[in-house]
Amino acid sequence: MAKLELRGIAKTYGDAPALSGVSLAVEPGEFLTLLGGSGCGKSTTLRIVAGLTDPDAGEVLLDGRSITDTPAHKRGMAMVFQSYALFPHLTVAENVAFGLEMRRLPVRDAKAKVARALDLVALGEFGGRYPRQLSGGQQQRVALARALVVEPHVLLLDEPLSNLDAQLRARLRVELRALQQKLGVTTIYVTHDQAEALALSDRIAFMAAGRIVETGAPEAIYRRPQDRATAEFLGAANLIEGLVIEVGAEGFAVHSPLGRLEFTRFEALAVGERVEICLRPEDILLMSADAPDGLPGRVRHVAYQGAVTEYIVDPDNAELPLQVQVSGPSAWRNGDPIRLKLPRISAVLKLGAPPAIAAQ
């Protein structure tokens, strides 16, 4: 287990800055995900950690020692790629043994380790096969075994599940997390899939336009994002602009297009501040039109998705369509009058704060 740290990493390709001022600390045994859209710099960051790309500025530290100038093959890391990247001319067992052979481990010890690693990914029987004889999911498990067998200081995963179909992806997600926790290896995972990031990570670092926008535990970053780009990337978000008109000990009230809204207070707010309230679709409740309270509105669109039903609802008092998600089948149809109940707790994005960085 090792601690990895990035300090002020910058990288420019031609005229386009790929990364600027990226600083990050990954604790020993932690599973950290770099999440972001394509071109946000997450893969470049991972390659800089691996030593496959040189940063223009900044430092990479492993357990407090700078490895910025250490070549990739001496960093003691291992990387898993989206395209599996197995050696096509070597058998599965030879693939897994590659890193051990590079470390000049005696053949007998290497054999035992390879067998154990293949058992770990449930491919013990497949050692003699060639990569092309395996399915995509099996190939990626071989790649994982090949990376884990060298007991890397840091395990690097670059969109490892993106080439697999949805069912397999979900299954491998569970396997990967279990394996990582069992071995306690410090892990950096790169993905553009927010569901994957939320399900796997101890901590998520959300990146956009070559910067880390914010980091946090999955629930914190989903429920209480500090930045609009994060809020929108991590899932559907209803963003309601408002002016703080009242701040009390328990909560605060805003004046918004939907009228006066009251919320429980978390952050320091002052009367007169311009804010954006972020409500997740699953936090809004739908009630029948004859309910005693709630915001009156009308259903504009219904999309049944099996486990959940998604609605778009137009409130009567504003041009501000709201996304609402309710579990189970649909109880209302297009055009039905309805009442909305907004949650008491919300994320508050301050509009006075430094301008949010636009997502890609």
Next chain:
Amino acid sequence: MASFDFIVATPRPHAEELDRGTRARRQRRRKLLIDLALLVPGAGFLLLAMILPLGQLILASFGLFGLGAAGHFTLDNYIAVAGNVLFTSAFRFSLQIAVATTLLSLVVATATAAVLQLDFPGRRLVGALYKIPLVVPSLIAAFLVLTMVGPGGMVARVLQPYGIRWPSLLHDPSGAGIIVVLLWHNVPITILIVSAVAAAIPRPVIDAARTLGAGPVRVFTRVIVPLCSPGISAAALLVFIDAFGTYAIPSLIGPAFPRALSVTMTSEFLLHARWGTASALGVAMILMTGMVLALYHALQARSRLLSGAVA
């Protein structure tokens, strides 16, 4: 009633069937003729340009159907070839040149191809420069060697005042001069083929090797070279056949003895009009390149088995 019906009814379909049978046969014959006509351009070319001359060569080497003379079957030509040091040394000399050229081309070209995969300043310049010999005929390259590194050549003249004796690469019994010219021509071809294959190696495969602890040398020997093997064997085949049969260069700058197989063969029929021995030499030459071709196919089959799908 029933039996009467039977008798009257049967001849008609029988006659129709007969008629249909002959028509079908005629149609089949016409189709066969069309098929044959369609085969003429391709098969006819093969027959005229390959099978007839090759067959004539083989038969002539056994003393049959010699030009202008009806002969009888004999192994004399082969016995003469095997027993004459002029011919055996020619065979050994050509083989030596071909093997040396092939091996040296592969070493130089594979290393260059691997380096060309990297990004370094001047990469495009190197990439353009190495292709120059491709457009210069090897005969001109031979003249280049003649004027540059020959006994009275520029290099020798520049070195002479300092008392340094320049080794003669010309008419040198080791074939060094010939090999230099052949390399000059074949290295670029080999680089071209091997880099095309090297460029197809997925970047992540090399990155994976690097993160797993392989330095530049072991990335080269353990990943790049094995994955380039289809290109390497194809290039080796082309270089070997070219070098083994090369004529212009050894006839221009080769030694008086031993002489290359192609040179020996030419003088056999041009100077001595000994078509029989010339044919036997030709057959030996074809057998040699044929063996290399067979080896190539065996290697290709093996590498296809191993790396069918590079993900």
